[in-house]
């Protein structure tokens with residue numbers, strides 16, 4: 001099948017590459033010339049395990065192509081996946097300008113039947129807007145060409161994106177158009193071999209499903225974060241509590257880890273957007289408002305623990321930071337807790353040296369050459385001249401440590417662990433003060 005994918009970010013590039021991997025002929029469009037240049041020269045603009053090799057393999061096989069030419073992309077695929085960004089607008093609602101621009105571009109150039117697929121996370125009602133945008137462009141040209149609009153939200157996780165796309169838990173297809181359903185079933189048949197994972201539903205339910213999924217996951221995190229704060233006060237251990245409640249199959253062990261707040265490009269913006277959708281429809285989503293507020297507070301939890309230990313004047317102090325990405329196995333720093341920590345330390349007069357296996361380049365892009373944030377080439381070298389260590393991302397390489405060496409390197413042997421990586425007793429036995437999240 002010939003498929004166009006519009007937007008070559010985390011979702012678009014993974015979607016396009018995985019669709020090529022199973023034999024489709026895929027053209028990926030992005031308006032960002034530098035991204036397309038990188039892709040054409042054999043690189044990829046993001047860090048995603050296994051993606052580079054898969055891109056190179058499919059380019060070499062002649063199944064995966066890249067372009068900045070809108071006309072070429074609109075003509076190429078009989079299926080057009082829209083996978084552009086939907087960042088939060090000032091009021092928290094999803095900014096749909098990139099989605100509608102992509103839709104207009106298709107309408108402007110299409111010459112035959114197209115199935116237009118919203119893969120971006122978009123509020124309920126967006127399929128109608130996409131349909132209207134395409135129809136308006138066709139009307140301008142006096143063209144009468146049939147097309148269908150499908151909602152097909154993406155549930156992949158950065159860091160495990162290829163596995164998630166190739167072996168999805170479910171494939172949601174939102175449309176009532178019989179021809180489009182058949183085409184979508186055909187596209188996904190290669191990812192659906194073990195048992196049928198396709199859930200066909202009406203378009204509005206499909207759009208809402210994506211927000212409901214992310215909001216539920218964010219709710220579990222904020223719930224555990226609040227309980228961890230209480231556990232700290234009560235002298236209980238949240239890890240024991242996690243084991244105690246996770247054993248109940250109605251609750252389960254997944255996604256019950258407290259930490260220093262969720263970030264990334266999805267949970268924060270999707271929770272905000274769903275709250276906004278609620279307000280626009282006279283429904284106050286009180287649970288989600290609390291989830292969002294709890295997370296905003298939780299992103300400051302390491303800073304709060306640091307000021308509780310060292311006072312609120314950190315002038316002249318220097319901190320080592322392990323982890324910049326919002327989670328392991330990605331270089332994505334959108335809404336990352338590390339940013340709240342870094343900027344909070346600066347505001348209180350401190351400086352920092354950070355180490356992250358893949359996100360330091362992204363951090364340099366965000367913060368430029370600000371002398372208050374320097375970078376180290378290993379976790380241990382980040383500790384040089386540091387008063388204390390703060391851990392923000394649970395990269396595997398941080399898990400096993402030589403605590404005697406950490407103690408020797410830090411001016412004050414204190415670790416603020418935002419991801420509960422260590423057994424508190426093991427760290428404290430080495431003479432290190434250890435502040436984690438809800439741990440005794």
Ligand SMILES: NC(=O)c1ccc[n+]([C@@H]2O[C@H](COP(=O)([O-])OP(=O)(O)OC[C@H]3O[C@@H](n4cnc5c(N)ncnc54)[C@H](O)[C@@H]3O)[C@@H](O)[C@H]2O)c1
Pocket residue numbers: 006007008009010011012029030031032035083084085086098101102119120121122154155156157158265266
């Ligand atoms: N990142 C994730 O883990 C994830 C997971 C599931 C769903 N989503 C959703 O998928 C969508 C895309 O997310 P992302 O993280 O891949 O975004 P991204 O910002 O990484 O990529 C979006 C890309 O679209 C390009 N673009 C914008 N307008 C364009 C246009 N008119 N034509 C062609 N290209 C255009 C941008 O240049 C950019 O490269 C969002 O709605 C997001 O919420 C993301």
